[in-house]
Amino acid sequence: xxxxxxxxxxxxxxxxxxxxxxxxxxxxxxxxxxxxxxxxxxxxxxxxxxxxxxxxxxxxxxxxxxxxxxxxxxxxxxxxxxxxxxxxxxxxxxxxxxxxxxxxxxxxxxxxxxxxxxxxxxxxxxxxxxxxxxxxxxxxxxxxxxxxxxxxxxxxxxxxxxxxxxxxxxxxxxxxxxxxxxxxxxxxxxxxxxxxxxxxxxxxxxxxxxxxxxxxxxxxxxxxxxxxxxxxxxxxxxxxxxxxxxxxxxxxxxxxxxxxxxxxxxxxxxxxxxxxxxxxxxxxxxxxxxxxxxxxxxxxxxxxxxxxxxxxxxxxxxxxxxxxxxxxxxxxxxxxxxxxxxxxxxxxxxxxxxxxxxxxxxxxxxxxxxxxxxxxxxxxxxxxxxxxxxxxxxxxxxxxxxxxxxxxxxxxxxxxxxxxxxxxxxxxx
Ligand SMILES: *Cc1c(COP(=O)(O)O)cnc(C)c1O
Numbered sequence: 080x081x082x083x084x085x086x087x088x089x090x091x092x093x094x095x096x097x098x099x100x101x102x103x104x105x106x107x108x109x110x111x112x113x114x115x116x117x118x119x120x121x122x123x124x125x126x127x128x129x130x131x132x133x134x135x136x137x138x139x140x141x142x143x144x145x146x147x148x149x150x151x152x153x154x155x156x157x158x159x160x161x162x163x164x165x166x167x168x169x170x171x172x173x174x175x176x177x178x179x180x181x182x183x184x185x186x187x188x189x190x191x192x193x194x195x196x197x198x199x200x201x202x203x204x205x206x207x208x209x210x211x212x213x214x215x216x217x218x219x220x221x222x223x224x225x226x227x228x229x230x231x232x233x234x235x236x237x238x239x240x241x242x243x244x245x246x247x248x249x250x251x252x253x254x255x256x257x258x259x260x261x262x263x264x265x266x267x268x269x270x271x272x273x274x275x276x277x278x279x280x281x282x283x284x285x286x287x288x289x290x291x292x293x294x295x296x297x298x299x300x301x302x303x304x305x306x307x308x309x310x311x312x313x314x315x316x317x318x319x320x321x322x323x324x325x326x327x328x329x330x331x332x333x334x335x336x337x338x339x340x341x342x343x344x345x346x347x348x349x350x351x352x353x354x355x356x357x358x359x360x361x362x363x364x365x366x367x368x369x370x371x372x373x374x375x376x377x378x379x380x381x382x383x384x385x386x387x388x389x390x391x392x393x394x395x396x397x398x399x400x401x402x403x404x405x406x407x408x409x410x411x412x413x414x415x416x417x418x419x420x421x422x423x424x425x426x427x428x429x430x431x432x433x434x435x436x437x438x439x440x441x442x443x444x445x446x447x448x449x450x451x452x453x454x455x456x457x458x459x460x461x462x463x464x465x466x467x468x469x470x471x472x473x474x475x476x477x478x479x480x481x482x483x484x485x486x487x488x489x490x491x492x493x494x495x496x497x498x499x500x501x502x503x504x505x506x507x508x
Pocket of ligand 1: 140141142143144179180182183227253255256276277278279288289290
C-alpha cells in the first residue's frame with residue numbers, strides 16, 4: 080500500500096491557537112501596555128501559581144531565562160556568604176539530568192558551574208535515582224541537582240528527593256515540558272526549591288515564546304523580579320549594585336499565554352488520546368511507547384515516543400551529524416522510521432541526544448548506576464556495553480539509539496495518525 084503524503088504537514092508539536100489569545104493581545108495594544116508591565120503578565124503569573132500550586136511565579140522571556148535565574152538563586156542559597164548572602168555556583172559541580180534538551184544544563188555553565196550528568200532509567204526516561212546515589216558517593220560535596228521531567232513524564236520524585244535530602248542538596252526543577260503533569264496528585268513545577276516552565280512555541284501551551292520561574296520563597300521571587308529587569312536599585316536614576324538581565328516577559332506575549340491557559344487541560348486530553356492511539360496501534364509491534372508509572376504519575380503526554388526492542392533493531396550507525404541504516408525484514412530502527420514519517424510529510428524527531436554524548440560536554444562527568452560512566456563507556460559502541468545486570472550500562476545512549484519522538488501535534492486527525500501508524504508498521508515488515 081503506497082501512502083500519499085499529507086497535503087498539510089503534520090508537526091511534532093506546533094502552537095494551537097483558540098481566539099482568546101488575540102483578544103488579550105489586542106487589549107494590550109489598545110490600552111498601550113506594550114511593554115513588560117501589564118494586566119496580562121499579572122494574570123499569567125496568578126494563573127500559573129493557581130495551576131501549579133506554588134506561592135510565587137515570575138514571568139520571563141523564556142524557559143531558559145527562568146532556568147538561568149533558578150541557577151543564580153541556587154548558587155546564592157548554597158554558596159552565598161553569610162555576611163552578604165552573595166555568592167554563586169562558579170567552580171562548583173552540579174548534578175544534571177542527562178537525557179534532556181541542552182537548555183536544562185546550559186544555565187549551569189552561564190553561572191560558571193560544572194554540570195555532571197546523571198544517567199537515565201528505563202521506567203520514566205528521567206534521572207536514575209540509583210545513578211544519583213552513586214554520584215553523591217563520588218562527589219559528596221555537590222549540593223544542587225537539576226531535574227527534568229522529559230516529554231511531560233514526571234521523574235521518580237520521591238526517590239530523588241529522599242537522596243537529595245540525605246545529602247543536603249536542593250533541587251532545581253525543569254518542568255519546561257511537563258506543565259500540567261502531576262506526581263501523587265501534586266503538580267510538577269512545585270517540587271523543586273526553584274522551578275522553570277516554558278511557553279516556547281512547541282510546548283503544551285505557548286506564548287510563541289516565554290517562560291516562568293516558580294518558587295515558594297517571596298525573597299527569591301523578588302530577587303528574580305529585580306535581576307530580570309536590569310537589577311535597578313531604588314533610586315531616582317539608574318543605580319546598580321548587581322549584575323542585571325533583560326529577561327522579563329512582554330505583556331503582548333503574556334496575552335497569548337493568558338488566552339492559552341483555559342485550554343491547557345484540553346490540550347493534555349488531546350495529547351493523551353494521541354498517546355493512547357499510538358499505544359493501541361503498536362500493540363503487535365516489537366516496540367513500547369514512552370513509559371510511566373500509572374500508580375504515581377499523570378503525564379501531560381506532551382510528546383509520544385517509541386522505543387524499539389533490542390532484538391527488533393536493524394543495523395543503524397550514527398556519526399556526530401549523520402545516520403545510516405541497513406533495512407532488514409521484521410526489523411527497523413529510528414532512522415528508517417523517521418525517514419518513513421518524513422516521506423509522509425510528517426515530523427518526527429530522534430530522542431533528545433544525551434548531554435554526555437554532546438561534543439560541548441565531552442569533558443564533563445557522567446555517572447551511571449555502576450559509577451563513573453566516562454571510564455566505562457568512553458569507547459562505547461551503542462548496544463555493546465552491558466552492566467552487571469545484563470542491561471546496557473549507558474541507558475541514555477541506548478534510548479537515544481532505539482527511540483524516537485512521534486508526530487504529536489494536537490491538531491493531527493485520527494485518520495492522519497492511523498496512516499502514520501500504518502507506515503511505521505510497514506517498517507517492520
Ligand atoms: C523547551 C525547554 C527548555 C527551554 O525553554 P525555552 O522557553 O525554549 O527557553 C528547557 N528545558 C527543556 C527540557 C525544554 O524542553
